[in-house]
Amino acid sequence: MESYFIENKLSELQPQMEIIADDIGTNGYSSTRLSELGFIIKAYDLHSKEMDAFTDQSSLSRKERKLNLPFTEEDIQQAIKPYVSKILSGGQVAIITNLEVFGGDSILIGQPIRSEGHLIGGLFLIKLVSDYSSAQTGFYFTIILTASLALILTLYIIYRVIRSMINPILDMTSSSEAMARGEYGVRVQETGYGELGDLARSLNILTSQLEQNHQASLKLEQVRRDYVANVTHELRTPLASIRAMSETLCDNMLVDEEGKQRFYHSILHESLSLQRLINDMLELSRLQSGSSAIQKVNTSPAQLMERLSTRFTVLAEDMDIRFTITENAYHMPDFFGHEDRIEQVFTILLDNAFKFTEPEGKVTIDANWNDTCIYLSVTDTGMGIDMEDLPYVFERFYKSDKSHAGPGTGLGLSLAKEILTQLNESISVEATGTGTRFIFTLHRSIKS
Template identity: 45%
Template sequence: MQKNFILRRILFLLLLAIVLWSILTSIVYLRIARPIFRNLKSEDLYDQARIISYVASKGDKIITDDVIQLLTLSIQFYESGVFISDETGMNLISNYPQDIADYYLDGIDHEFNHFVNDILSLQSRQSMIIFSKNLNKDLIFVGVPIIKTIANKSYLMGSVVIMQTVDELQASYSSLNSALLISTIIVGLLVAIPIVFFAGKVVQPLTEMREAASAMVKGDFSQRLEPMEEDNEISYLINAFNHLASELDSNISKLTNERNQLQHIIDGIAEGIIAVNSDGKVTQNNDMVWHLFHQNTRLYTSDELLKITGLDKLFKICLNEQRIVIEIKESGNDLINCLISPLLDQENVLYGAVGLFRDVTESEKLEETRREYVANVSHELRTPITAMRGLLEPLNDGLVKNEENQQKYYAILLRETKRLSDLIDDMLELSRIQTSEKIINLEPVYLKNDLLDLAVRFEVLADQKQVTFEIQDSKEQWSTVWGKADRIIQILSAIMENAVKFTPEGGKIVMSVAEDETGLTVSITDNGPGISIEDLPHVFERFYKADKAHNERGTGLGLSIAAELAEQMGHTLEVTSAEGKGSTFSLTMPFARDVMKSEPHLKDVYESDFDHEEQM
């Protein structure tokens, strides 16, 4: 009974309904019955008053023996008080009930006189109820006029007023009200028995359902309710509960399996993972995170791991500021990259954070190597600067008098300046590539005029070195390619510079243009010394020089920059060479019409334009 909350609530509501029903019934009864009983009492008194009025109107005077006799009967049998007045309102007779003395009515003289005047003036029956303070009771007064009819004419002779207490009415009210309350309680109890019985029938399966739900909360999803034979709401609810329990059992099993699979996947990846809730408590982690931070799972809990490694501070920043936190932490001799991201639900409410931890020791070493390369190249800046200073100081001091020597110094200064400029330009270009800046604003390009300008420029350089330069094209009208014109010319210029640089006097350089299904290909062929098989795979590597014994100056960055630019534009840069016979560098560019039809390329174009707008 203590656990049957619904049954107790039903019984309480039933008892409350019975009590309210009794109270409301009594109130309604009193409001309705009181006027009815008073009207009935008034009608009874009206009859008495009319009889006395009739007898009084038959004589020449109002007060006769018959009237006196009637007054005596009213007092004896009806316990009524009778008051007779003439047409002026003067009281002729005042007979009080045996239990009421005349002085008890002293406090209501004014109301009584006004009542009599209303009867005489209106010549109609009147009634009123007045509370007497002396008697502490309600008194009912009923009055009628005394009218004498002679020759079809009516003459007002006076008035008759009958008075009684309402004790009889109060007794009637009380007895009927008691009977009504008793009958209400009896009916309520009779109704309560079947209600309690059927409520118990309804509550029993609900109680069983509650116990089954409690068992399911504790992890026992095998709970089922016994089906009912009746076809009603309770049986439908039981069937729905059993179906829900079956589905829940199946889903929990599936989720458990998926969670185990997910845990295996998390444990199998190379990065460490830690997930926390909105309070910063660890909800998920894998073994790799313990390995990365060199901690033993048997010695500490996951929450203690956060405090030991200082990761709790990073998670706290992520949760409080709801932003991604990136930091590299040291773990012994290792460097661990920490990436912590907040987790938001569909309503953009924070419910936790997840951290990804990766060993970046090797990548940091590679970055250090790259920085060393840049430092080495920077160190090489001292060579041309030192040479230039050594030449400028005697010129500035006027120590070089000979015109021929001065021109020689100027030529060396010009060469060193150009070398310095080339080195700085290549370093800046390399820096741009290393920061992964993408080629922006790719577009259709018609290269014929640009290639002709390039040919004219390098033809002059080739003539200066006594090298023959030719340009060959199989078509007068070339197709439009997809790319960026200045970057394409930059690639071809780097190739042409190497061709002019390494082709000996009397050699030949040929630039040819051809089209096939893959795109437009520009090839530059020379008959220089060529590239050995061992060096050929490394031609496009940074700072690599194939001809290490050659005295030609260079930074070793030109071809690597060209290859990087070609890759970023989606072009193909290839080289074929035979040692002692020369080399051929080929740049293949896709047709603009093919790119415009290709959905992946359209996506690249959109992203390229978007990046360009952000930079603007």
Template identity: 35%
Template sequence: MKPASFFRTVQAKLIIVYMLLILIAMQLIGVYFVSAMKNSLTSNFTNDLQEQAELLSVMAADKLGDDIEEGKNSVESLGVIVNNLFNLSGVEIQVLDASGKVLITSLSSHADYVGRKNTQTVVSRALQGISDNEEYVIDEDNERKRVVAKPIINNSKIVGAIYIVASMTELHDTIGRVNNIFISGMLLALGLTAILGVILAHTITQPIKEMTRHATAVAEGNFEQRMPVFGNDEIGQLSEAFNYMTSRLSDALLQNEEEKEKLASILTNMSDGVIATDEAGHVILMNRRASAMLSLDEDESDQKDIVQLLGLDSEQAHAVADGSMNSALLEMSIPGVDTAYKVRVTFTSIHRREFGIAGTIVVLQDVTEQEKLEASRREFVANVSHELRTPLTTIKSYTEALDDGAIEDTQLAQRFVGVIQNETERMIRLVTDLLHLSRLDNKESSLRKEPTDVLEMLEDVTDRFSFQMQQKHIKSNIIVQEGIESVLFDRDQIDQVLDNLVSNSLKYTPDGGLVTLEARLTDDYQLAISVQDTGIGIPKKDIDHIFDRFYRVDKARSRNMGGTGLGLSIAREIVNAHGGIMTLQSELEQGTKVSFILPIVEDGGVMV
């Protein structure tokens, strides 16, 4: 095997990656270990010098603080201490007076320094009373040294300084030996890693080569090949998976015809109609749904022309033939049934490189309900336009009258302005209700549920309408079943529902009537709240449409009272958002009862 080819193999890649991982790991560990060791040794070395300087400064404080007569004897005794107790290899200790002159040095070779002034920066800082003074210097012989200086303080007075210079050669020699040991260990580990990598790579790649040979045999149609399984590791599992794949592939070829039958069954039972035609437009396949939509028997569809089946005109037929027809909306009817339904037909051409269009796939979808929904939306837009046009027309008429001179008549002008204000407020209410309804439809109005006292809520509702009730001499009655105290729901939203229901009751209840608010628990442990009045009631023909948007039983009276026709729709949407339902019962001239049922959440349901 050529060297270049060897390095492209999985075996070589595994060995290289394995060695690189070990090398990187050891490098990271080595850098961290050597750095930590160096910092630790240097820190210990510096701390030892600091402790010696601190101890010597304490001992020298008494000696240098003596009287002048005793000064000479004190210096001599201090020199004995320095030379005997602090005489360390590679370390020079100097005792300086308050002016920085050298009084004592531990090195006999530097005896000529006595009497001279030490001008080092650390000495100057120590004589100024700064205790933490150390430097790292390299002398003229390229020897690395650590310098430490400590002030000598006697009776809060600086009487001198201790100056220590220590060689770091031995420390760095120790660090170098550790580095050499680590490098030797790393090289030995890499050698062992290379050997282990070769063994590991061979263990992995040999089964892969064997599997490649078996896969080639399977590709040539020999499904009797089986991979030997030597263990329960990943390679063994891969061998078992290969054998299982071979068995499944053999079964798949045998099940090909069965799958075709399944595909035919799926086409037959699809909810959309599917028709396949040849290049001439003749039907070669039609599923059951398409036959039903076209009112044909499955046997009648063979070799029929798609243009005739769908009733396409000449222009559409030409578009289908040249592949430019994408979709069409057709109206179809069932024989014997007056109701027509709409079908959206989608055409997809099948192309062959040599032959052009080889056929067409036609999909038929019943879009009758979608079209009804679109019609409903268009009706909604028309209703909104109508509701806005009426007040806008009124405002325009009255503003033109004011502009034509009615503004000069104070009483007439005030009445016109009042009408304009009323119509403006009516439009504001309409737009506000539309925005609220839109947020509910789009699920943008989040529920802020909180425990709410039901009795207190119903009492607050009657308090808000107490003035209107007094004007019409209408009495209110509140009934709350025993055991209902607090329920979890959005108080503001439910208040809006109750306000709307009570407001409608007051509008359509004659003077001296009664409005009853009731809260009770249903048999399936849900909260039912109802508002019942003794008003004029609703005709039966209107009850099914009472929750439709913009629907009014008495349109003229509703508009005069400022209603938008959206209140009950909004109320029902709010109840639906809570997971509840709203119902209405009414008898003409007997009154109306509107109820809504809210589910009770276990964590925050009825709290007794």
């Protein structure tokens, strides 16, 4: 930069020297203030004698002009001596050279003086490079300040741009680390640009799915634990009873035949309960695994209703319960389903209804329909179901009595729901105020 600065000054001064030389050649003098600015400027004739050619110095005596010069006349002539012959032969000099008499690098410009085409002398200008130190310092300061401001501005812009890229990446890194720790509730801001925004959205989707899978896994684990606990509970009671009665019989603690027969009947009853529980579990497992295919066909409900009436009317009379199948149920349209499976659903719901209905109560089968569906209901006037228990009645081993001491396996309603699910039907339960009503759907027959 120093070299550029000095060469720039040299290129600025050379045209000025040409103008001054032309003025001297034309008028015999020229006006310049370069000497007042620290320049050594001299004009010499062909005999190497100094010419009095500057009007701004005319008011000064030669002695005073010599006093204003930083160097002696001899020093100046010695400095320009190597270049005089070139100038007086019509050439030009514009160089930066080391002038030993001045003690450092200097600008030296030599220009021939012509009058009416004839060479009459030479014009010389000398300026120490060191005299520009203050100007160079200002120039350097300006350059450094400008460069610093440009650098700061550039760094600020880069910082703002990079921050908009780095912050989402840091957020995603933090979110990934949280997911690795099993914390799936974290989310990242979806404010990144372009691919970063897409990546943030994808990461949030992944986090949501992992959270859902985690919750499902926890729920499945809880279901597994409840299932094992319920199975254990359901098996423990009849097995303990069978074992106790068997030990009593084996130890000959009963001597009367009537007591033995009572124990034999109890063992048989508990064995049948165990068999029913195991059968229900296997049936539910087959349905849920899809290994038990259900073929749907167009079915007439008349024979189904007759069988239900014959089977449960006797039971109702024994339990002093009024059992009714409405005219709508007897004359409902044909449905598209599986007759045996629908009879199984009715059996489960009616067994449940009779079990919880007191003597002189009522159990009713009713039906209504529209163009596409038949809505069948089984209503009882039993003890009812608490509102807080309604959402859970179709879960496996659900019993309204929390001690699980009531009759039944607790799998019946789960089995009924699974059968209807396999048939693409639905089932629901509601409290009537005086009992419970189960409602399930059947699609009407498909016309060929």
